[in-house]
Amino acid sequence: MALEVSHVVGGYSQIPVLKDISFDVKDGELVGLIGLNGAGKSTTINHVIGLLTPHQGTITLNGVTIDQDSQAYKQQIAYIPETPVLYQELTLREHLEVTMMAYDLDHEKAWTTAHKLLKTFRLDNKLDWFPANFSKGMKQKVMIVCAFLTPAKLFIIDEPFLGLDPLAVNDLLTLIEERKRQGASILMSTHVLDTAQRYCDRFVLLHDGQVKTEGTLSELQAALPEAGESLNDIYLSMTKVDRS
Amino acid sequence: MTGLFKTRLQRHLREMAKYLRLVFNDFFVFALLFFLGGLGLGYSNVLKQLRGHEWWAPLVALLVLTIVAQIGRLATLIEDADRVFLLPKERAMHAYLIAARRYSQVIAQATQVIAIFLLSPFLAVTLGWSVTPVLFLLVAQVVLKDTLLRLDLASAYQVTGQGRMNRWPIKWGLSLIILACGLWITPIVAVILAIVADVAVVVWFQQHWQTQQIRWREQIKIEDNRMLGIYRFFNMFTEVPMLSGTIKRRRYLDGIFHLIKPTHEQTYLYLFSRGMARGTEFSGLIVRLTVIGMLLLYFIRGKWLPVILAALFIYLIGFQLLPFFHQYDDIVFTHVYPVAAVQRLKSFVTLMTLILSVTAVLLWLVVVFANQQLLPAVVTLIVEALEVWYLARIYTPQRLKRSAENRA
Incomplete structure (x- = not known):
């Protein structure tokens, strides 16, 4: 069990946005965090990366909580x-060097990985530029390269598909596949449901700060038989109940 | 569209008034009066020494007037969002830009009039000019400035493809030719030439603007730079929130940065040092205060005054650097990176020690050079060393720890 979120109540202020959330991400698993704008996806992620402290509940990563040993906890995460x-x-x-220093990586090995990643995302000729002046998609690629430079056990990816060109989306998915095979876990939030449906192993459907349901696609289909086949249909039917 | 400009102008003037009130405080006005008085006295003394018919006099006048003619830019008050929201109104923008040009005239022409007024005694003494030629020169100067502003306005449109009508060789060349004719031939020639140029620009612009697009991006950039210049000026007297500083690559510093070993412990020293040096906000502050301190210390002699002043400047610099510790708090990775908070603080203390030590040594060298005595040199060195040690190693960590607790 890589990441375990259990009974977390939390938010930015005293008013909780997340109302008793529990889910987990296993080793070598890609879990999709699905929800509307304002459903609590980003808040959940901010809790997991340690930016916010839960009012109640615990978040453990391979047996460590951030309070027990923040360095050991953070060492396992790439965001x-x-x-x-x-x-x-x-x-x-x-940027790459700071990442290597922060995660205390072996520079020679890390640069080998870095050069490969830079080539994949066609950034290899821009090493001496300021990425702050890049286009949005290119900045996002810099983020991807920095994250996949680390041997993190848990990758947290917030809405990766918007702004990336189709080639980069494909390359990112390949990277995720590769890290999964090596045993890393990935928690990914997204609105792009058809891509999520094809690549995620499991889904956590958030709505209004609560986990509406979770499971594999077939489990979701079984739970809501009249909703339809695709993740899109299931998700829409679930939110509709709430709207009416 | 003129309405839009009026609304923006009102907002702009309100903002400027707010800052001007802060700039022209009692103390500053007092100092300024003294300064201007001194300058006036100096000018009149120089005039008394002139015998008339100096060969270089027209050259000086030409140089001064040409530079003055460039003062006063086209203030469009265009904002970044305009290229989205006003794009469908491109033709109507013409009225807006005309209004902007009219407003820009006020300050620009006032500057020209004041410059000619100030220069008139000089012209009278050296060239023996009476009131009439000076007035003609004034007319020429004002019409010339009008031409230059019209050129700026015309360049807001893509009138001549990629070429700009307001490139500096054109503006400076035009000013030099017209003013030189005025100074060496007769001012009336300058007036005629200026009017010809002005009319030419007007006619040519009238024929072209309807079919041309506005250079939105460029105009926005120009206006941003103009405002940045104004904010920079105000920033010397007061805090300007709009000013976050710019980034310069400063490749020549790379050699120094390479001295920082890329190890885990040095993560923040790596980041802080580059951020501090390449951002203009803090590096500018350090350089400004150090240079002012060095200048002051050069002119000040005595037993204790240099010591106190050197100590004061180190304190001022050190104190103003403290907020830099929180420079990257908004960047999520500062919290996500597996680097202990203690390491971050340690790096900051190291950087602080380095910067203050360099400043201390520079100030000390000036003290030694200015006084050339053993006692002040030794005392200053000891006081500075103690101060840097206390400020960087003891005070900074304590203070930052306290502020971190307050934030939590």
């Missing part, structure tokens, strides 16, 4: 934010 976040004053090369 790709929804909006690219960059250091204005650092070049692309320096």
Whole structure:
């Protein structure tokens, strides 16, 4: 069990956004976090990466909570934010180096990985540029390269598909596949349901700060037989109940 | 569209008034009066020494007037969002831009009039000009400035493809030719030339603007730069929230950065040092204060005054650097990276020690050079060393720990 979120109540202020959330991500598993705008996806992710502290409940990552040993907890996580976040004053090369230093990686080995990733995402000739001036898609690629540079056990990817070109989306999915085979877990939030349906092993459907349901696609289909075949149909039918 | 400009102008003027009130505080006005008084006195003394018919006098006048003619830019008050929201109104923007040009005239022409007024005694003494030629020169100067502003406006449109009508060789060349004719031949020639140029630009622009697109991106950039210049000026006197500083690559510093070993412990030293040096906000502050301190110390002699001043400047710099610790708090990776908070603080203390030590040494060298005595040199060195040690190693960590607790 890589990531275990159990009975988490939390949010940005005293008013909880998340109301008793529980789910898990196993080793080598890709879990899709699905929900409407404001359903609590980003809040959940912020709790997992340690930006927010839960009011109640615990989040454990391979047996460690952030309170027990924050360094050991953070060492296992690589995070790709929804909006690219960059250091204005650092070049692309320096972003990679800071990542290597922060995660205490062996520089020679890390650079081998880095060069491969840079080539894949066609950034290899931009090492001395300031990524802060890149286009949104390219900034996102920088985030991807920085994250996949680390040997993290859990990758947290917030809405990866918007802004990336089709080639990059494909490359990202291949990367995710590869890390999964090596035993890493991935928690990914997205609105792009048909891609999620094809690649995720399991789904956690968030609605209004609660886990509506979770499971594999066939489990979801079995639970809601009249909803329809696709993830899209299931999700729409689930939110409709709430609207009427 | 003129309405839009009026609304924006009102907002702009309100903002400027707010800052001007802060700039022209009692102390500053007092200092400024003294400064202007001194300058006026100096100018009148220089004039008294002139005998008339100096060969270089027209050259000086030409240089001054050409530079003054470039003062006063086209203030369009265009905003970034305009290229989305006003794009469908492109033709109507013409009225807006005309209004902008009219407003820009006020400050620009006032500057020209004041410059000619200030220069008139000089012209009278050296060239023996009476009131009439000075007035003609004034007319020429004002019409010339009008032409230059019209060129700026015309360049807002893609009138001549990629070429701009307001490139600096054109503006400076035009000013030099017209003013040189005025100074060496007769001012009336300058007036005629200026009017010809002005009319030519007007006619040519009238024929072309309806079929041309506005260079939105460029105009937005120009206006942003203009506002940035104004904010920079205000920033010398007060805090300007709009000013976040710019980033410079500063490749020549790479050699120094390479001294920082890329190990886990140094993560934040790596980040902080580059951020501090490449961002203009904090590096500018350090350089400014150090240079001012060095200048002051050069002119000040005495037993204790240099010591106190050197200590004061180190304190000022050190104190103002503290907020930099939180520079990257908004960046999520500062919290996600598996680097202990203690390491971050340690790196900051190291950086602080380095910067303050360099400043201390520079100030000390000036003290030694200015006084050339053993006692002040030794005392300053000891006081500075103690201060840097206390400020960086003891005060900074304590203070930042306290502020971190307050934030939590």
